[in-house]
Each structure stands twice: as structure tokens, then as C-alpha cells.
């Protein structure tokens with residue numbers, strides 16, 4: 001059997017994998033090892049775990065960590081943990097999500113509110129009002145259809161106001177929904193970044209401790225070798 005075809009078994013699922021898809025017990029952080037050992041009794045020095053199971057265990061570890069810190073996990077927290085387990089990107093395109101949820105009426109309300117809240121609308125509407133009043137006061141072109149004090153104009157204006165108010169409210173509610181989605185998305189991204197950074201911290205700490213041990217071991221070997229050489233040298237000089 002050549003070296004390349006050697007397969008090892010994952011201690012969690014029991015399936016055989018090539019060495020590059022497995023991680024050893026010694027290379028994992030102690031906290032993570034404790035979580036794995038809690039569900040897999042055989043987990044210990046020399047044991048190996050496949051990358052899929054490792055991701056799942058890592059998610060479990062994060063869930064436990066968050067649960068002990070906060071007591072209760074929200075749906076948003078769970079979404080973050082799930083995305084970490086799958087190794088996915090968490091950001092969503094909010095514009096697309098919201099556009100998919102909104103009906104034609106809601107989109108129309110947005111348009112109407114946008115037009116109603118512009119200087120173009122104020123100026124052109126003022127022009128209409130002035131023309132209406134002028135025509136009815138001067139009676140140049142035709143007999144006044146709405147003489148002073150413009151009762152019909154009053155009715156038109158009140159109807160317009162009555163319709164405009166709910167349209168603006170509808171648009172505002174949609175804006176609120178948009179803001180809430182944005183805030184939730186920010187929360188998810190921040191939480192995920194925080195958790196990932198924490199994991200990296202732990203990994204680096206573990207890595208450094210590990211390397212330090214290795215270095216001390218190497219030094220000890222070198223000292224032993226030097227002592228052996230010195231010993232051999234002394235022996236060869238004494239007849």
C-alpha cells in the first residue's frame with residue numbers, strides 16, 4: 001500500500017477519508033475538543049475528525065458558548081450559527097429581498113410619496129391653484145365655474161389631502177420595514193464577525209502554545225545531542 005492511498009477513519013461518523021480531509025485531536029483547541037468529547041466518548045489523543053463533522057462541532061461549540069453568555073438564543077443568532085456551520089456568506093441583498101416582498105400597490109405608494117414630497121410637485125401644484133383662482137376671478141375665457149370663495153377648489157384640495165395622507169403612511173411603514181431589515185442584517189454580520197474573530201484568537205493562541213512546546217522539545221533534543229558529542233569528545237581524548 002503506497003502512502004497516498006492510506007485512509008483514516010473519522011471518529012465521529014466512522015467513515016474513511018484521505019488524510020487531507022481529517023483533523024487530528026492534537027491540532028484542535030482544547031475548548032473544541034471538550035465539546036467533541038462530550039458527544040463522542042472515543043475522542044482523545046490520536047483520534048481524527050472529518051472536516052464536515054468538524055464544522056458541525058464548531059457550530060455546536062459556538063451555540064453552547066452563546067447560550068451560556070446570553071441565556072436565550074434568538075432566531076437571528078441561530079441563522080448566524082447555521083451560516084457558520086455551512087461556511088456561507090451571510091450578507092443579503094436587501095433591495096432584492098424587499099422588492100420581492102412588496103406588492104404593486106406598495107411600490108406605487110412609494111412612487112406617489114416620492115412625487116408628493118418634491119419641489120416639482122409643490123411648484124406645479126401652486127401654479128395650478130393660481131391659474132384656477134385667476135380664471136375664476138377674472139372670467140376672461142369663460143363664465144366662472146367656481147366663483148369666489150372657490151368652494152369646488154376647496155373640495156378638490158380636501159379630497160387630495162385625504163388620499164395623500166394614507167399613501168404617505170403606507171410608504172413610511174415600508175421605510176420602517178426596510179430599516180428593520182437593514183438593522184437585522186447588520187446585527188447578523190457583526191455577530192458573525194465577532195464569533196469568527198474570537199475563533200481565530202483561540203486558534204492562534206492554541207497554535208502558539210503548540211509551537212512553543214515543539215520548540216522546547218527541539219531545544220532539548222539539541223542539548224542532548226551536544227552533550228553526547230561532548231561526552232564522546234572527552235572519551236576520545238582520554239587514553
Ligand SMILES: [Zn+2]
Nearest residue numbers: 010013050053
Ligand atoms: Zn466524519
